[in-house]
Amino acid sequence: MFSWSAIFENLPYLLEATRFTLIVSVFGMVLGLLFGMIVCAWRLSSSRFLRNFSALYVSFFRGVPLLVQLLLAYYFLPFIGINLPALPTAIGTIGLCAAAYIAEILRGALMAVPRGQEEAAVAIGMTPATIWRRILIPQALKISMPSLFNELILLVKVSSLVSVVGIVELTRMSQSLAAATFRPLEIYLAAAAIYLVINLALAALGQWLEKRMAY
Amino acid sequence: MAREKNGLLMEFDLFIQYGPMLLTGLKNTVLCWITGAAGGMTLGFFIAAVMHYGPRSIRYVLRAYIEVIRGTPFLIQLFILYYGGPYVGIRLDPVPAGILGLVVYGSPYYAEIFRAGLQAVPHGMVEAGRAMALPEFTILRRIVLPILMVSSVPPLTNFSIILTKETAILSIVTVPELLYQVQTMSAETFAYVEAILALALFYWGLVELISLVGRKFEQKTNAFLLRESSS
Numbered sequence: 504m505f506s507w508s509a510i511f512e513n514l515p516y517l518l519e520a521t522r523f524t525l526i527v528s529v530f531g532m533v534l535g536l537l538f539g540m541i542v543c544a545w546r547l548s549s550s551r552f553l554r555n556f557s558a559l560y561v562s563f564f565r566g567v568p569l570l571v572q573l574l575l576a577y578y579f580l581p582f583i584g585i586n587l588p589a590l591p592t593a594i595g596t597i598g599l600c601a602a603a604y605i606a607e608i609l610r611g612a613l614m615a616v617p618r619g620q621e622e623a624a625v626a627i628g629m630t631p632a633t634i635w636r637r638i639l640i641p642q643a644l645k646i647s648m649p650s651l652f653n654e655l656i657l658l659v660k661v662s663s664l665v666s667v668v669g670i671v672e673l674t675r676m677s678q679s680l681a682a683a684t685f686r687p688l689e690i691y692l693a694a695a696a697i698y699l700v701i702n703l704a705l706a707a708l709g710q711w712l713e714k715r716m717a718y
Numbered sequence: 719m720a721r722e723k724n725g726l727l728m729e730f731d732l733f734i735q736y737g738p739m740l741l742t743g744l745k746n747t748v749l750c751w752i753t754g755a756a757g758g759m760t761l762g763f764f765i766a767a768v769m770h771y772g773p774r775s776i777r778y779v780l781r782a783y784i785e786v787i788r789g790t791p792f793l794i795q796l797f798i799l800y801y802g803g804p805y806v807g808i809r810l811d812p813v814p815a816g817i818l819g820l821v822v823y824g825s826p827y828y829a830e831i832f833r834a835g836l837q838a839v840p841h842g843m844v845e846a847g848r849a850m851a852l853p854e855f856t857i858l859r860r861i862v863l864p865i866l867m868v869s870s871v872p873p874l875t876n877f878s879i880i881l882t883k884e885t886a887i888l889s890i891v892t893v894p895e896l897l898y899q900v901q902t903m904s905a906e907t908f909a910y911v912e913a914i915l916a917l918a919l920f921y922w923g924l925v926e927l928i929s930l931v932g933r934k935f936e937q938k939t940n941a942f943l944l945r946e947s948s949s
Contacts, residue, residue, distance in 0.1 A: 566925035567918045568886035571897060575918050578910040656789075663791035667890060674793055681801060688802030695790040695798065702789040 509686040510693045520676030521697055527594055527665055527672060528658040534598025539605030546610055564603035570664050572596050577668055593665040604654055612647035645716050652709030656702045673697060736903045743899030751885050754820025755878045761821060762828025770836045784826035792823045792887055800891045816888040827877050835870040868939045875932030879925055
């Protein structure tokens with residue numbers, strides 16, 4: 504028998520835990536954008552060492568399962584004497600991993616900015632820093648908007664993995680509730696519905712922003 | 719077991735001692751990945767074909783299926799299947815559950831790849847086939863499918879690599895794949911750091927290897943494209 508009451512009674516707890524799902528994914532995205540810009544700048548830098556290092560960085564973080572990266576952060580950091588609480592460790596790991604993907608997204612977007620604009624900016628005497636700040640970065644962000652929203656939706660989904668290292672977000676909470684109520688089917692379906700609502704809302708927001716930014 | 723100063727040597731001993739267990743894990747990882755990817759591709763292909771050629775009403779149902787699967791975490795899907803399944807009479811062992819999970823999770827992504835590929839087949843070629851009175855099935859087999867396959871190879875490889883990494887998540891529902899076995903080994907020997915580090919490097923190598931094979935395959939199919947167009 505499918506029990507709707509099992510869902511309604513536990514919904515407040517699920518929504519409570521959803522806060523952490525959002526915290527992990529949003530902060531992970533912010534970190535990912537910051538690091539991603541740095542890694543992207545390295546990929547395009549004139550120093551061969553930085554180029555190779557950033558290529559290796561991207562390859563590693565895209566080549567290792569995030570779950571393994573999370574476990575690595577948990578065991579390895581204390582091993583070398585860095586003791587951080589669980590939440591910052593998880594957010595940091597997700598941020599580092601997202602940075603690898605975002606760096607590649609931004610690199611593709613920068614290549615899509617017409618060359619003439621940079622030349623024009625140099626011609627009217629803009630400094631390199633200003634060119635980046637006023638010409639390249641804003642346009643790259645605009646071009647990569649759809650991909651960046653995709654990445655954010657992806658992060659909401661992978662945030663479920665931090666349940667493994669003990670952070671009580673939506674997935675971890677639904678595990679506890681499923682065990683306590685003996686209603687795994689209802690509870691997990693409810694959790695899936697919450698994830699779906701968040702991601703559909705994000706997708707809609709992304710499309711709306713795209714329309715607004717198009718000119 | 720006493721931890722010694724020479725961590726590397728000790729790790730080497732561990733891997734010999736736990737060799738068979740790790741090999742079983744590797745076998746399960748590869749098995750889940752290959753069958754999951756093949757199943758997901760097959761299901762995805764059918765979904766794409768029905769969406770492309772089928773009636774409009776079914777199209778909406780499949781669109782909803784795609785959005786729901788793509789909008790929810792793989793881990794939650796596994797929980798619904800493995801822990802929720804028995805309540806509706808679906809009882810599966812971990813490995814079949816894991817494979818089925820991968821098939822379901824992967825199918826919408828593969829479907830979208832094939833759908834884009836189908837839309838990219840120039841309509842003029844299909845019309846030319848009809849003009850030459852080729853049977854519909856022959857048009858599909860000799861014109862649509864070859865073009866579709868060549869244009870879909872890069873994204874198919876790409877998503878199959880992503881699926882390699884998803885297999886690690888199966889350890890959470892007790893599928894004895896690599897990560898699960900390494901965690902078991904760590905729990906017995908307390909060599910967490912070395913084991914997880916070695917595992918990360920191993921996955922990295924595996925993914926790079928598959929990418930390399932994918933690129934080689936791509937070059938082959940590209941050569942095929944060139945030969946086709948120049949003849």
